[in-house]
Amino acid sequence: MTIRRRFLLASSLARLIQRERGGLRQVEGFFPEQRDRSSWVRLEENRALLILRTTGPQGETEEQTEVPVAHAHALLDVCAGEIDYTRTKLQIGDQEALIDQFNQPRALHFVTVEFDSEAEGRGFQPLPWFGPEITADTRFSNQAIALRGVEQYPDVPLSDPALDSLLDTLESRFPVQARMSIKRPSAKQTSVTRAQAGPAQADGEGVQVNLDDIEAAMMREMERTLQKGKPE
Template sequence: MTVRRRFLLTPSFARLIRRERGGLRHVEGFFPEQRDRSAWIRLEENRGLLILKTVGADGETEDQCEIPAGHAHALLDVCAGEVDYTRTAVPIGEGHALVDELTRPRALHLVTVEFASDGEARGFHPLEWFGPEVTADRRYTNQSIALKGLDAVAEIPLSDAALDSLIDTLDGHVPAQAPMVASRPKAKQVPVTRAKAQTDGGAVKVNLDDIEAAMMREMENTLRKGKPE
C-alpha cells in the first residue's frame, strides 16, 4: 500500500523546478466515482495505464496494468473528466517529491510524497519550500478536480527560507527524513504533447465491473507473454 501526503506549491517554485529538471506530461481521465471503487486512465508520454482503486476492510488498494497507448487514448475520450499536468520528480534522499503543474481543468501546483506505510508518512517533516498541506482535503485529489472542479486557491507567500530550502534540495542537500517510496520517472523528463479528440458531449455511462474485467484480462495477457515457451 502506498500512502501519500500532498501539499500546495507556489507557481514560481514549480516553474523553477521544471526549468531545472524537465518534466513528463500526464493526462488522467476518470470514470464516474462509485462508493467503494474508482477507475481511471493515465497516459504518461506513450505509456497507457488502467488503474482501479478499491476500498475494503484493510483500507484502499490500488491496482494498475499497462495497456496500449491507442487504447488509453480511446478510453480517455469517454471519461467523465480529465486532468492534464506536467510531473517532475525531485530526488529527496532515497525517494522523490513529485511536483505537478496542472494546466487543465485549471492551473494548480502541487507536490506529493509517497510512503510505504502510515507510520513513515507521519514521520516525514515537510521541507521549507512546500506550501500548506492538503492531504486530508479531498478537493485536491486529481479525481475530485477532474470530476468536480476546484474553486480559487489562496496565494502562497514566498520567503527567503523557502527559496534557500528549494535550492538546497535541487543541489542534493536534504535533511535526513523518514523512508520514502523510491519511485523513479518511467521516461526522460521532458514535456510531451497530446492532441485531444473531440466527443459529442453526451452523457457518459461506464460500468466499473467492465473496467475491472478488462484489467484482469490485460494482467493475464501480460503474465502469459512473460512465460517461457
C-alpha cells in the same frame, strides 16, 4: 498500501523545479465515482495504463494494467472528467517527491510524497519550500479535480526561506541531471497529440546546475510578483 501526503506549492518554485529537472506530461481521464473504488486511464508519453483503486478494511489498494494507446484514447473520450499535468520526480533522502503542475482544468501546483506505512508518513518532516498540507482536503485529489474542478485555490506566496531551502535541496540532495524541454499542451488538441504525454528522461551526461542563475531568475520572479500586488 501506499500512504500519500500532498502539499500546495508556490507556482514560481514549481516552474523552477521543472526548468531544472524536466518532467513527464501525463493525461488522466476519470470514470464516474463509485462507492469504495475509483478507476481512471492514464497516458504518459507512449504508454497507457488503466488503473483501479479500491478502499477496504486494510486501506487502499491500487492495480495497474497496461493497455494499447489507441484504447486509452477511446476511454478518454468517454471519461467523466480529465486532467492534464506535468510531473517532476525529486529524491528527498529515502523518499520521492512528486511535483505536479496542472495545465487542465486550471493551473495548480502540488508536491506529493508517498510512503509505505502510516508511521513513515507521520514521521516525515516537510521541507521549508513545501506549502500548506492539503492531504485531508478531498477537493484536491486528482479525481475530485477532474470530476468537479477547483473553484477556490489558495495562492502560496513566495518567500526567501522557501527559496533558500529549495536552492539548498537542488544543490546538495539531488544528482545533476540533463535538462529537458517541456512543451505545454495547446488549447486545442487532437487525440493523437494527447498520446504524446511528454518527453522521457534523456540518457547521457548531466549538465552543471548554475545556482547563481537560478537565484537571479527567482529574484526577478519575486519582483514581478511584488509588482503585481501593488495598487495601481
